[in-house]
Amino acid sequence: MAILNRFSEMFEEISTWRRDLHAHPELRFEEYRTAAFVASKLKEFGVDEIVTGFGGTGVVGVIHGHNNTSGRSIGFRADMDALPIQEVNDLPHASTIPGKMHACGHDGHTSMLLGAAKYLAETRNFDGKIVLAFQPAEEGGGGARAMIDAGLMDKWNVEEIYGMHNMPGLPIGEFAVRTGPQMACPDKFEIIVHGKGGHGAMPHKSVDSTLVAAQIVVALQSIASRNINPLENIVVSVCGFRTETDTYNVIPNTVRLRGTVRTFEKDVQSFVRARIDALTKSTADGYGAVAEVTHMSGPPPLVNHERQADFAAEIALSVCGVAHRNFEPSMGGEDFSEMLLERPGAYLFVGNGDSADLHNPSYEFNDDVIPVGCSWFVTMAERRMPLS
Numbered sequence: 001m002a003i004l005n006r007f008s009e010m011f012e013e014i015s016t017w018r019r020d021l022h023a024h025p026e027l028r029f030e031e032y033r034t035a036a037f038v039a040s041k042l043k044e045f046g047v048d049e050i051v052t053g054f055g056g057t058g059v060v061g062v063i064h065g066h067n068n069t070s071g072r073s074i075g076f077r078a079d080m081d082a083l084p085i086q087e088v089n090d091l092p093h094a095s096t097i098p099g100k101m102h103a104c105g106h107d108g109h110t111s112m113l114l115g116a117a118k119y120l121a122e123t124r125n126f127d128g129k130i131v132l133a134f135q136p137a138e139e140g141g142g143g144a145r146a147m148i149d150a151g152l153m154d155k156w157n158v159e160e161i162y163g164m165h166n167m168p169g170l171p172i173g174e175f176a177v178r179t180g181p182q183m184a185c186p187d188k189f190e191i192i193v194h195g196k197g198g199h200g201a202m203p204h205k206s207v208d209s210t211l212v213a214a215q216i217v218v219a220l221q222s223i224a225s226r227n228i229n230p231l232e233n234i235v236v237s238v239c240g241f242r243t244e245t246d247t248y249n250v251i252p253n254t255v256r257l258r259g260t261v262r263t264f265e266k267d268v269q270s271f272v273r274a275r276i277d278a279l280t281k282s283t284a285d286g287y288g289a290v291a292e293v294t295h296m297s298g299p300p301p302l303v304n305h306e307r308q309a310d311f312a313a314e315i316a317l318s319v320c321g322v323a324h325r326n327f328e329p330s331m332g333g334e335d336f337s338e339m340l341l342e343r344p345g346a347y348l349f350v351g352n353g354d355s356a357d358l359h360n361p362s363y364e365f366n367d368d369v370i371p372v373g374c375s376w377f378v379t380m381a382e383r384r385m386p387l388s
Contacts, residue, residue, distance in 0.1 A: 003319065004378060006119055007371035014374070015367045017041070018111035019093035022365070025082030025100040025107075026143030031057045032078045035109070038134045041114050045121040047132075048119025054255065055147035059134040061117060062156060064102035065126035065385060072128035072385050075152070075161035075343070076377055077336060078113035079138035088361040104358050105166040108365035108373075110134060115370060116377035128385040131156045140188075144299070144335040153342050160308055161345040163336045164373055168358060169234035170351030170366050174318035175376070177348035179309040183302035184233065184262040185269060187295060190215060191257040191280055194290045200249035210243055212289040213255035217241070217277040220259075228268065235262035235331045236272065246368045262331040264301050282384055297378070305344040312346040315380045320372060334356075350376070 007014075018038075026034050035057050042050050042061040049062035057080075087094050091221065095101040102108075117132055133152055143281035152158065170176060195209030217238045224234050232286030240258035245251075261276075263269040277293050284291035304312075316323035336347050350373050358361040 003371045004119070004375045007115060010115055010118070011371060014111050014115040014370050016266065016368060017114060018107050018365065018370070021107035021110060022102045023093045023096050025095050025097055025102050027084060027100060028137035028139055028143065029056045031080045031136045035059050035134070036138070038080070038110065038114065042117060042132070045118045047117060047121050053078045055136065055143065055150040055152070057136040058065045058143065058147050061132040062153065063117065063120050063130045063132070064124065065128050066124045067127040068129065069388070070127045070385055073075035073131055073157045073159055074128065074381065074384055075131040075133055075158040075345070076113055077133040077135055077161060077339065078109040078162040079135050079143070081106060081137055081139050081143070082108050082140065083139055083359060085359065085361050087276070089364055091364065094122045101361070102140070102365065103363045105352065105363070105365040106138065108166055108367075108369060109164065112370055113377060115374040119374065119378050120351055120381055125387060125388050126381050126385040129156070130381050131158050138335055140298075144312055144338040146164065148338060148342055160384070161339050161343050162308070162312060163339070163345075163347045164350055164376065165334070165347070165366060166352040166369055167349035168352045168355040168363070170349060172351045172353040172366060173320045174322040174324065174351040175313070175320060175344055175348050176317065176327050177304065177309050177312045178327065178329065179304055179324065181264050181301050181303050181305045181329050182347060183329065183334045183337065184235070184331045185301045186298035187261040187263070187269065189259055189261065189276060189296065190294045192292045193255045193257070193284055194220070195251070195253060197244070197253040200251055203251060206251045207253050207288045209253060209255045209289060210251065212287045213241065213257055213293070214282050215287070216257065216280050216283050219283050220276060222293060223272055223275045223279070227271070232268055233264055233329060233331065234268060234272065235260070236276075262333065264329070298333050299335040299337045300341065302334050302347055303340060304346040305340065305356060307347040310345050311384065312348050312380070315376055315383060316348065319375045319379055321333065328378055
């Protein structure tokens with residue numbers, strides 16, 4: 001691997017930052033300690049411009065190269081927020097906040113971009129400026145859109161923007177980046193079933209909302225399997241099922257279902273919404289119940305721009321020698337897609353090795369990824385804006 005020697009020297013330092021962030025997770029738009037940590041480090045590195053509270057709890061840092069004759073400006077983004085998950089790892093740096101953990105590796109993403117910032121502020125071996133976007137609220141909070149609306153692209157004339165996410169199962173030192181659609185649109189839905197509560201021993205006197213909700217869950221599974229072309233990428237998952245009661249002999253008045261729909265195409269998205277509405281309401285009606293459906297739009301599909309995906313892969317090859325290009329798109333969602341609607345750019349995966357999956361209470365970011373990710377950011381900066 002063409003890992004920069006400086007990151008081997010900085011490995012323990014950056015790993016310490018990452019473990020500190022891991023121990024102190026903060027949820028979307030609550031990243032006050034994390035943002036203060038980031039801003040403090042950027043100031044320590046001598047970054048030229050630091051803006052806090054950007055788009056809520058975001059931080060922007062700007063580093064000028066030795067020259068600025070090119071007038072170019074490239075953005076790098078890292079997400080900072082954690083998840084509402086109880087960590088089960090027995091680690092010295094395990095989460096100290098009950099019910100919250102970095103189960104997606106945002107602690108690692110933030111630390112890698114900080115490591116790259118330190119190197120770039122020391123060397124400034126590029127012609128132009130680098131805009132570092134430390135984004136809040138990637139996990140369903142609209143943090144990317146908040147930073148865009150605050151002027152991220154226009155204030156610093158960002159021409160291109162790049163992001164990176166770790167990927168469990170992909171070997172450490174390997175990258176993956178697609179041209180075109182890489183991640184899906186993650187919509188959400190909520191269904192409330194209204195029945196008639198009563199005694200569990202006398203169900204004939206009730207309208208059993210639990211039974212109705214269970215039938216709705218089964219019915220929704222037919223959308224992907226029977227209503228959509230099998231060649232389309234689609235997921236419909238009911239992930240939450242909650243009744244009003246938590247006892248053994250009470251039929252509840254209402255049941256609440258929550259779930260997600262993942263699609264790539266607008267027409268498929270619209271069709272799935274219509275089928276959820278129809279199946280839910282007709283099923284409820286058939287049992288004498290009433291159901292309400294609410295749809296919540298997620299960020300758009302993440303679509304990499306061709307030239308920028310090629311650049312990202314070229315740099316990945318120079319750093320580690322492996323850049324997978326033709327892998328299957330992920331049905332996961334990522335609001336970096338909002339940034340790619342504003343400016344050309346690309347989003348790539350970097351291997352996290354044989355770890356637990358993302359959003360799993362046993363997940364842990366692999367610190368061995370740090371020199372790889374840092375080297376990619378720095379090499380991209382230097383090659384996209386070379387000194388003459």
